[in-house]
Amino acid sequence: MEFYETTPRHDLTYSDVFLVPSHSEVGSRLGVSLATSDGTGATIPIVSANMNSVTGPRLSAALARRGGLGVLPQDLHLQDLDAAIRWVKDQPVEFDTPLDFRPEQTVADALLHVPPVAGQGIVLHDEKGVFLGCIEASRLGTVQPDAKLGDLLHGPLASIDADNVTSPRAAFDLMVAADLEFAPVLRHGQLVGTLSRTGALRSTLYQPALDANGRLRVAAAVGINGDVAGKATALAAAGVDVLVLDTAHGHQQGMLRAIEAVAKLGLTDARGARLPIVAGNVVTTAAVRDLVAAGASVIKVGVGPGAMCTTRMMTAVGRPQFSAVLETAAAAKEFGAHVWADGGVRYPRDVALALAAGAASVMIGSWFAGTIEAPGVLQTDATGRLYKESWGMASSKAVHERFDRLDPYELARKELFAEGISSSKIYLDPLRPSVEDLLDMITSGLRSSMTYAGAATLDQFHQNALVGIQSAAGYEEGKALPVSW
Ligand SMILES: NC(=O)C1=CN([C@@H]2O[C@H](COP(=O)(O)OP(=O)(O)OC[C@H]3O[C@@H](n4cnc5c(N)ncnc54)[C@H](OP(=O)(O)O)[C@@H]3O)[C@@H](O)[C@H]2O)C=CC1
Ligand SMILES: Nc1nc2c(ncn2[C@@H]2O[C@H](COP(=O)(O)O)[C@@H](O)[C@H]2O)c(=O)[nH]1
Numbered sequence: 001m002e003f004y005e006t007t008p009r010h011d012l013t014y015s016d017v018f019l020v021p022s023h024s025e026v027g028s029r030l031g032v033s034l035a036t037s038d039g040t041g042a043t044i045p046i047v048s049a050n051m052n053s054v055t056g057p058r059l060s061a062a063l064a065r066r067g068g069l070g071v072l073p074q075d076l077h078l079q080d081l082d083a084a085i086r087w088v089k090d091q092p093v094e095f096d097t098p099l100d101f102r103p104e105q106t107v108a109d110a111l112l113h114v115p116p117v118a119g120q121g122i123v124l125h126d127e128k129g130v131f132l133g134c135i136e137a138s139r140l141g142t143v144q145p146d147a148k149l150g151d152l153l154h155g156p157l158a159s160i161d162a163d164n165v166t167s168p169r170a171a172f173d174l175m176v177a178a179d180l181e182f183a184p185v186l187r188h189g190q191l192v193g194t195l196s197r198t199g200a201l202r203s204t205l206y207q208p209a210l211d212a213n214g215r216l217r218v219a220a221a222v223g224i225n226g227d228v229a230g231k232a233t234a235l236a237a238a239g240v241d242v243l244v245l246d247t248a249h250g251h252q253q254g255m256l257r258a259i260e261a262v263a264k265l266g267l268t269d270a271r272g273a274r275l276p277i278v279a280g281n282v283v284t285t286a287a288v289r290d291l292v293a294a295g296a297s298v299i300k301v302g303v304g305p306g307a308m309c310t311t312r313m314m315t316a317v318g319r320p321q322f323s324a325v326l327e328t329a330a331a332a333k334e335f336g337a338h339v340w341a342d343g344g345v346r347y348p349r350d351v352a353l354a355l356a357a358g359a360a361s362v363m364i365g366s367w368f369a370g371t372i373e374a375p376g377v378l379q380t381d382a383t384g385r386l387y388k389e390s391w392g393m394a395s396s397k398a399v400h401e402r403f404d405r406l407d408p409y410e411l412a413r414k415e416l417f418a419e420g421i422s423s424s425k426i427y428l429d430p431l432r433p434s435v436e437d438l439l440d441m442i443t444s445g446l447r448s449s450m451t452y453a454g455a456a457t458l459d460q461f462h463q464n465a466l467v468g469i470q471s472a473a474g475y476e477e478g479k480a481l482p483v484s485w
């Protein structure tokens with residue numbers, strides 16, 4: 001990456017910079033590869049943040065099916081993390097994970113998990129696990145909230161036979177031929193997943209992130225206190241593919257000890273390959289050097305850019321994220337490691353800029369909290385807009401939940417140091433309610449960015465990118481105008 005006709009005199013963040021178009025020999029946006037080289041096996045450079053309001057098993061499975069990686073948060077109890085990893089591994093690869101309900105549940109129960117939109121749906125099973133049928137989500141918006149879901153099942157079951165799905169293209173064609181937007185997929189009468197027309201189309205564009213046994217990949221986070229090696233060993237036994245050691249101040253002795261303890265275990269996957277160790281968060285070359293020397297192969301970068309984060313205002317500590325990524329990615333390359341750019345992503349352009357600066361992948365938190373697949377339930381504000389609640393991992397709420405087993409005195413001392421907001425509303429985009437819709441938006445923006453820079457791979461993108469510095473007015477000019485001036 002080079003700066004275009006300028007040399008920055010201070011640190012910059014994503015809004016301060018822009019990409020300059022240059023000569024391209026890449027003939028199509030579909031001709032670029034988004035695969036990352038960080039050793040995690042992801043086929044798109046997107047990871048979800050290890051935040052309680054962002055990454056649960058459902059979001060992890062949806063992300064891995066499209067080539068990304070979900071990082072389950074360290075606040076889950078070990079047995080819940082174990083169950084979540086195994087659940088992701090059990091999910092279908094070619095089909096979507098069903099949203100499962102019982103016939104006696106109501107429309108209101110279903111609407112806590114899925115909005116009444118086209119292309120989404122739910123399935124019903126009876127108490128013995130017998131598949132009863134499916135209901136398109138758009139139908140849920142047309143009936144009384146207290147209606148029983150079982151009463152909405154009428155007529156013969158429209159379904160797809162898994163054996164007829166010989167390729168992703170075949171799945172799309174089957175949906176079109178049967179005039180279906182959403183359908184259950186059955187094998188010998190048993191439900192094996194669901195499909196939407198858009199989902200079938202996506203399967204022709206994305207490559208799932210799969211482990212050595214052909215199952216969806218998933219990462220999990222561990223804090224730096226307690227029996228870090230024991231937790232890492234247990235997660236590896238559950239089948240985790242990537243370990244993330246995470247704390248607010250990653251350049252501290254406790255982190256170096258934790259990395260060394262985990263690296264010494266030499267944990268491997270089913271093929272005997274070392275599990276990547278990701279560690280952070282840091283923002284300097286010195287920190288990258290120390291964390292890599294301790295045994296990390298990916299460094300998580302970002303102090304203070306997160307949407308839920310108050311660290312900069314509380315402590316003045318941090319660094320504008322574009323410069324932090326640029327410097328640390330160069331350092332990581334020198335030390336044979338990689339960088340994940342963590343936090344502050346609000347638009348697809350920010351992802352492109354992080355990758356142009358040299359990040360191997362980009363971690364997204366709050367933006368993904370407002371999706372169907374995020375862990376919380378859907379809530380409705382006074383104007384009728386749907387949202388999910390989000391909160392920071394260092395907020396009073398998160399600290400309270402994390403340390404609820406401490407005595408009140410110790411808990412009160414911990415709560416003094418909150419560095420995050422405890423409650424925020426993240427609205428669902430009515431046109432993009434699913435995390436997969438956001439992935440479509442992000443990856444299509446990124447594919448286009450790369451061809452503007454003449455790059456067919458992420459390495460070439462980083463090599464070729466020309467980056468200019470803009471004024472606040474320059475940034476403002478780039479925004480669309482929904483109403484006239
Ligand atoms: N990327 C970012 O900008 C930030 C992210 N977070 C996220 O919040 C979550 C909780 O992290 P964290 O608060 O580190 O909790 P952890 O449970 O990981 O514990 C942090 C440990 O480090 C010690 N420590 C020393 N200095 C600091 C410091 N300046 N800030 C925090 N801990 C320090 C703490 O001791 P003691 O409590 O005695 O001080 C404690 O033992 C993580 O997911 C983290 O990523 C939090 C803040 C910033
Ligand atoms: N200082 C804090 N940082 C936090 C907190 N919770 C999460 N985070 C960091 O933000 C990113 C995600 O950023 P986003 O802009 O995509 O939401 C996450 O991975 C953490 O590094 C917090 O309470 N305080």
Ligand SMILES: [K+]
Nearest residue numbers: 304305306309
């Ligand atoms: K912030």
